[in-house]
């Protein structure tokens with residue numbers, strides 16, 4: 545963790561500073577690589593996550609975005625303790641859970657849930673929907689008032705599914721409906737934090753907005769905090785009050801939604817915003833488009849200094865020799881931190897126009913908050 549880092553105070557949807565629910569400091573995961581014959585030994589490491597600082601406030605939604613392979617899922621799995629960190633600290637509700645044992649984790653285990661990308665493989669095909677949603681209550685010995693079945697039926701209704709489909713199997717549902725089952729399962733234990741790892745990426749574009757809407761409803765009405773992992777800045781824009789941009793295992797920029805979308809400073813954030821799909825409009829031709837050359841470098845041998853330098857159009861010698869600290873740049877709002885030696889100028893209102901949403905997601909901006917019962921009820 546860099547010395548000059550100040551973690552941004554989480555804010556709720558009204559912009560008021562919220563109490564911190566989760567914070568990670570210097571979170572690191574290096575997957576060892578073994579080689580050699582006949583005796584295998586460690587020959588290197590995949591530096592999947594390398595010194596991440598992040599916080600999520602009570603009831604807050606934080607987006608974590610970045611290209612494939614930059615360490616988003618690993619971060620999510622570390623936070624939910626599905627993976628053991630190599631280094632760093634995870635604090636949840638004032639408790640250090642970094643290396644907590646299964647037994648020590650038990651009291652908070654139910655409060656932190658995960659929703660996975662693939663609604664097909666994350667549900668057991670041999671179990672009924674009722675069994676799938678009920679099982680977290682059974683494992684944690686939770687007996688809600690009126691019984692578990694009643695609670696499952698309420699959850700099905702809450703996520704826009706027909707409670708009568710309690711005895712159906714996952715294959716009898718569409719992709720969007722299966723993801724709703726995943727959401728109902730995550731809600732079964734009344735969590736305080738949900739780590740949603742690309743929850744809509746596997747879904748048809750026309751269904752994505754409905755599921756994002758559902759998650760938004762859950763976040764706002766039930767006050768559940770979210771770490772929403774996505775490739776795409778367009779999706780988190782509607783859902784997250786703060787956004788963290790990740791590149792090759794590190795957070796390169798973090799800030800409130802307006803700062804990230806309207807006043808981005810890191811070249812990588814500019815490139816991600818520029819890559820958001822746009823629909824043709826009269827002024828499309830005037831818009832600045834940034835194309836990132838090549839792929840994300842290997843996390844086994846990340847570039848020295850700034851990890852983005854091999855693809856950055858502003859890179860200079862200093863970028864190879866000194867790692868830029870994640871700091872608040874002059875002129876930026878409190879909590880808007882950027883890791884760059886030669887940041888871009890904050891973009892004008894034009895950038896706001898530059899970010900054009902997917903047509904399906906546009907429905908969200910137009911206030912389409914109600915779930916389309918016709919499509920979702922099977």
Ligand SMILES: Nc1ncnc2c1ncn2[C@@H]1O[C@H](COP(=O)(O)OP(=O)(O)OP(=O)(O)O)[C@@H](O)[C@H]1O
Nearest residue numbers: 575590592611612613614615616617618619775843
């Ligand atoms: N169990 C593992 N063993 C070794 N390397 C791993 C393991 N899990 C992930 N990695 C590597 O760590 C890096 C980060 O992976 P991660 O899945 O966290 O990225 P991501 O940002 O979620 O990517 P995507 O957007 O494709 O899901 C990748 O290079 C990946 O190959």
Ligand code: SF4
Nearest residue numbers: 850853856863884885
């Ligand atoms: S530190 Fe240098 S290489 Fe890295 S993003 Fe900034 S200008 Fe580009």
Ligand SMILES: [Mg+2]
Nearest residue numbers: 616617618742
């Ligand atoms: Mg992933």
